[in-house]
Amino acid sequence: MSGVSGVSGVSGVSGAHAAPPAGAAGGKAGPVAPKLVVLLVADQFRADNLTRLGPIFDPGGLRRLLQKGASAIGHYGQQNTYTGPGHALIATGSYGYLNGITQNKFWNQRSGRSESMLYDDNIKILGSKKQSADDDNSPRNLIGSTVFDELRLLRRESKVVAVALKGRGAILLAGHLGQAYFFSDQGEMTSSTFYMNQLPEWVQKWNSQKLVDKAFGTPWERLLPADKYLTPDDSPHESSLMGLGRTFPHPTTGGLPGPGPAYYETVAYTPIGLDAEMSFVRAALAGEKLGQGAATDVLAISISSTDLVGHLYGPFSQEYQDMALRLDRAVASLLAELEKRFKPGELLVAFTADHGATPIPDEVAENHMLAGRIKKDTIKSTVQKALGAQFGIQGEWVTALEDPSIYLSAKLIAQAKVDPLLVEEAAGKALLELPGVLTFVTRTQLLRGWLPPTDVATAVARSYFPPRAGDLVVVPAPFYFWGKYGENEKGSSHGSFYRYDTDVPVIFYGPWFQPGEFGVIEMVDFAATLAHALKLTPPAACAGRPVTTMLRPIQR
Numbered sequence: 001m002s003g004v005s006g007v008s009g010v011s012g013v014s015g016a017h018a019a020p021p022a023g024a025a026g027g028k029a030g031p032v033a034p035k036l037v038v039l040l041v042a043d044q045f046r047a048d049n050l051t052r053l054g055p056i057f058d059p060g061g062l063r064r065l066l067q068k069g070a071s072a073i074g075h076y077g078q079q080n081t082y083t084g085p086g087h088a089l090i091a092t093g094s095y096g097y098l099n100g101i102t103q104n105k106f107w108n109q110r111s112g113r114s115e116s117m118l119y120d121d122n123i124k125i126l127g128s129k130k131q132s133a134d135d136d137n138s139p140r141n142l143i144g145s146t147v148f149d150e151l152r153l154l155r156r157e158s159k160v161v162a163v164a165l166k167g168r169g170a171i172l173l174a175g176h177l178g179q180a181y182f183f184s185d186q187g188e189m190t191s192s193t194f195y196m197n198q199l200p201e202w203v204q205k206w207n208s209q210k211l212v213d214k215a216f217g218t219p220w221e222r223l224l225p226a227d228k229y230l231t232p233d234d235s236p237h238e239s240s241l242m243g244l245g246r247t248f249p250h251p252t253t254g255g256l257p258g259p260g261p262a263y264y265e266t267v268a269y270t271p272i273g274l275d276a277e278m279s280f281v282r283a284a285l286a287g288e289k290l291g292q293g294a295a296t297d298v299l300a301i302s303i304s305s306t307d308l309v310g311h312l313y314g315p316f317s318q319e320y321q322d323m324a325l326r327l328d329r330a331v332a333s334l335l336a337e338l339e340k341r342f343k344p345g346e347l348l349v350a351f352t353a354d355h356g357a358t359p360i361p362d363e364v365a366e367n368h369m370l371a372g373r374i375k376k377d378t379i380k381s382t383v384q385k386a387l388g389a390q391f392g393i394q395g396e397w398v399t400a401l402e403d404p405s406i407y408l409s410a411k412l413i414a415q416a417k418v419d420p421l422l423v424e425e426a427a428g429k430a431l432l433e434l435p436g437v438l439t440f441v442t443r444t445q446l447l448r449g450w451l452p453p454t455d456v457a458t459a460v461a462r463s464y465f466p467p468r469a470g471d472l473v474v475v476p477a478p479f480y481f482w483g484k485y486g487e488n489e490k491g492s493s494h495g496s497f498y499r500y501d502t503d504v505p506v507i508f509y510g511p512w513f514q515p516g517e518f519g520v521i522e523m524v525d526f527a528a529t530l531a532h533a534l535k536l537t538p539p540a541a542c543a544g545r546p547v548t549t550m551l552r553p554i555q556r
């Protein structure tokens, strides 16, 4: 796997791009290709944030995009609403069963361990001292093309640069032909040997400023007076991490006397991380001269901090609201800068999110609704006990638990000498006894097409990629979840096919789009619509259709 070198050092292309911008085209001629596409993905951002928080948003940020752009509610039609699958679906317009990115982590049969879905054994993260199975580092496991791969396939001089604090956020938006930059465990921005063997000079220069180290100890204060937020600051169900605490002002030292690993881990949960990311975005614009070449360039930004704050404090917390406000102001200031630099018709902006957020289950439970967390140990012991009893074989029936997949032992299934479906069903039926388990779908059911005619079965099937999926998929009831965040007693998560997790904002902005509100669209339509506006072939496995009502007529 060789690095992609076409992104930097573009030269010798001149005069090929004579088309004037939309404003100059006049008359009936539609807009031409933009110089720069900015894709903004808010990590964990529900559609209703725009209406609930709208009044405290900046008039120049998301509100401006909403007023001047084409907007809709985007619906994820697949079960696994996690960061990896969300970003993969945004970029490819395809469901996980085709793009292969169905969970954040999976049990890798070949290596015999749980790994990040984007872990790549042949690749190293630049500047990282140690690489673990949890680290994301290449798009190797992403199947098919992304919308920006299609752009680069057509015009290799187009540059595609993706930035996020989380590896998977940047890598999946960069696709196979772009370049991804993400935050390292050393407090710097980095990339992997998939893309390059050495960080470009502009990245090294940005890192040498040590902005994150300089911000050490700056407490996280509210942006607005406390009474402007929709909820009180403290809740006993909010979590904390390495000294961040539950209330404002949040100390940001990671419990250390100076910058170090624990501090770098907390950075992404605070405005220090967001500010660093947006500073790096500006460095990328200048360093790669984005939008200054002959072909359309892309800057894809996944804003990671909203997700981390949502996990710790929940989607209704003051902390989440404050981070959303900061995201909105970051959008406002970037937009103002870009609109000074680019004329109308040169800049296309798209905004969306990779998934929504579940309310903190313990708060929901206090309101007399069924809600809670399902523990991995409970799932494991329930399955072990049921299968041991039914098939008379004691042993490690559960190989791994990576939500929403349960991986069973192939060896013990073989020893049982029965149709695997019987083993899977016995495990599933036992789990139905647990509070919060709504239903289950098994590997054999999915492979044989024996699915009930329900929306949930369809959503599970769309998120099921057999080589990486488990033998059993657990479907929790609304307001229940399991997995990494189900193990905690506090905070929240996402990952279901319920509306709080599936519905996100979609905004397209620029003269290619018809301003207005366009109801609900499927998220697989996002890439199709973007591809259509850019006059590109849709991504290979795209399941969506361009939302033509959102588009202005294309110049033929």
Ligand SMILES: [Zn+2]
Residues within 6 Å of the ligand: 043, 044, 082, 083, 084, 086, 307, 354, 355
């Ligand atoms: Zn996410």
